Amino acid sequence: MTGRLESPDIALTDVSVGYGDRVVLSGITTVLPGGKVSxxxxxxxxxxxxxxxxIIGLVPIQSGRIVLGGRDMEHLSPEDRLDTRRRMGVLFQDGALLGSLRLGENIALPLREHTELTNSLIEEVVGMKLKLVGLADFTDYFPSELSGGMRKRAGLARAMALDPAVLLCDEPTSGLDPITAADMDQxxxxxxxxxxxxxxxxxxxxQSLTAIADHVVVLSEGKMLFEGSLPELTACDDPFIRQFLARQPNRESRILGENWATMIEKRRDLSAGRP
Ligand SMILES: Nc1ncnc2c1ncn2[C@@H]1O[C@H](COP(=O)(O)OP(=O)(O)OP(=O)(O)O)[C@@H](O)[C@H]1O
Incomplete structure (x- = not known):
């Protein structure tokens, strides 16, 4: 077995990714630091x-290297590949729960697939994981009986089932109200x-970025535009990053007849009760 997987760094070196001949991103070189939120x-x-x-290994990179905790993802023995895969928990955008299974069974799936635990131990672990995400009372619910925020949390419980060293989350707060989104960030x-x-x-x-990021990577036009800390991002003077962080549209409206930034400033004043 090569490389320890305790809070591993994920090092990307000149990575290109895409589909078939189409390159979506190229030249990605960064370290997603161990034990931190990137x-x-x-x-x-x-x-x-x-x-x-x-990064998860669901799709092979086109070129470059991804090294996770010292393990080169492209050159793993089948045994190490399986072990590495097991140590990565993934929360997909929609929670990716199986609709035909109750919540408890959904969380139990990876445990049944990847461990030799007895049924009673699996039940215990499932209970612990659901408690972790505040869903201890919903073991017997079907995914369709849960709200969107609950489904995301359930997806997180499933991602945590095998005590991963790495957790990857695809848009964990999308579609959630501000309070539920803050719950997810927390x-x-x-x-x-x-x-x-x-x-x-x-x-x-x-808002989620501000709440959780230790390390930030910004992608734009097929490249990595920025990597660094949150204060470095905030201080960055790249025009795309400034526009992105200020949430400004691409064009000025001729119909509204007012500059976007001025209009937003006025609306802020209005909502704050300023004349
Ligand atoms: N399975 C696929 N096969 C071919 N092309 C794909 C596939 N999945 C995504 N793409 C293309 O890759 C590009 C990047 O898509 P991707 O979903 O990674 O973007 P994203 O930044 O996550 O977008 P969003 O924020 O809207 O979810 C898009 O042009 C998309 O059409």
């Missing part, structure tokens, strides 16, 4: 989920703090 940020369709799928931070996991979150939720 946020991958970028506009819709820039390749965030694609990069995540490549849960991610609690998991990092409690289990010292390496966490990678793909998002374009700016």
């Amino acid at each position: 946020v991958i940020l970028g506009g819709s369709g820039c390749g965030k989920s694609t990069l995540l799928r490549n 849960l991610i931070l609690e998991l990092r703090t409690t289990f010292d996991m390496t966490i990678v979150v793909v998002t374009h939720d700016l």
